[in-house]
Amino acid sequence: MTNQDEAVAVPPLTLAWVSRHLEVGERIVRTEVLYGGITAEMRRLTIGGRDGGTRDLVLRSFVDPFYGERAEDWLSREAGALTLLAGSGVPAPGLVAVDPTAAHCEYPSLLMTHLAGRPVLDDEGLETRLPLLARQLVEIHALRPAVRPREYAALTTADTVVVPKGADAAAWAAAIDVIRKPAPPYEGRFLHRDFQPGNVLFGVPASGLAGARITGVVDWAATSWGPADLDVAHCSTNLALLHGPARGLRFPEAYEEAGGVLAAAPSERLYWQVRDGLACSEEVQSVMRAWREAGRTELTTRAVEERLDAYVTALMDTLG
Structure with missing residues (x-):
């Protein structure tokens, strides 16, 4: 490798494992840390061939012991999803190899192809990107795998919600009461389960963000079966x-305009919207940190909490 910095160098056992999955005559010539993830360490590996050409792979490793406890499940699920998505038309990475139990690597790891593009988290050009996000999600939900992934898991309960400091107490209490009720009936769909701007790659032309187009969808570790509403x-x-908040409230409409189908009853839609908003209350710190690393430094913990409060309150006002 030409880059031996400890922050980016691949550990020796993992390096040997990656090398076994390269083509004859190929070797790693450069590594680069990819920022913005929450649960895993990501590296881009530039692979040099005998003909002088290069290609890129991505190595995903669960280094943190806290997340490592769930790595086998997540990596096995992601490997299955990437296998399913191959040839589906959904722009997802291709699976190269997976070691979900760290039988060969220092840490549970997955090796996949690299997709062009980058996440775009700026406000600029959002009105153009919003319908693209909606259409891409409709395409994902249209998949009908021969073997369904496991049923979705709820990410919060009424007793674990973290109410932000200074939040509208009445609105949050009403929202928590919503998710105390049983989940509404639903028609199952293939879910990404973490579809959001940080996991969608865009190609951005020289003309600017208004001309951005989706080039890939990444992080399929939580793939599930459940309601499109989720x-x-x-x-x-x-x-x-x-x-x-206004942009969040607009997305379900964009999804329907793209051909997606949501729950018919407003109360059922409210249940899923509120459930996810409340689940985010427990993850503000980690989510905010990833966005700040990606350049949105104005999104302090307080700023994100205020937006979450405004969004939950708006849901209860407009949909409740």
């Missing part, structure tokens, strides 16, 4: 925190 709600919450 994926839509998750993206809505993230849009609300990144760009303001």
Whole structure:
């Protein structure tokens, strides 16, 4: 490798494992840390071939012991999803190899192809990107795998919600009461389960963000089977925190305009929207940190909490 900095160098066992999955005559010539993730350490590996050409792979490793406890499940699920998505038309990475139990590597790891593009988290050009996000999610939900992934798991309960300091107490109490009720019936769909701007790659032309186009969807570790409303709600919450509550409230409409189908009853839609908004209350710190690393330094913990409060309150006002 030409770059031996400890922050980017691949550990020796993992290096040997990656090398076994390269083509004859190939070697790693450069490594680069990819920032913005929360649960795993990500590296881009530039692979040099005998003909002088290069290609890029991405190495995902669960280094943190806290997340490492769930790595086997996440990596196995992601490997299955990437295998399923191959040839589906959904722009996802290709699976190269996976070591979910760290049988060969220092840490549980997955090796995949690298997709062009980058996440775009700026406010600029959002009105153009919003319908692109919606259409991409409709395409994901249209997949009908022969073997369904496991049923979705709820990410919060009424007893674990963290009410932000200074939040509208009445609105949050009403929202918590919503998720105390049983989940509404739903028609199952193939879910990404973490579909949001940080996991969507865009190609950005020289003309600017208004001309951006989706080049890939990444991080399929939570792939599940469940209601389309849940994926839509998750993206809505993230849009609300990144760009303001009004943008989050707009996304379900964009999803329907793209051909997606949501729950018919307003009360059922409210359940899924509120459930995801409240789940985010427990993750503000980690979500905010990833966005700040990506350049949104104005999104302090307090700023994100205020947007979350405004979004949950708006949900209860407009949909309740």
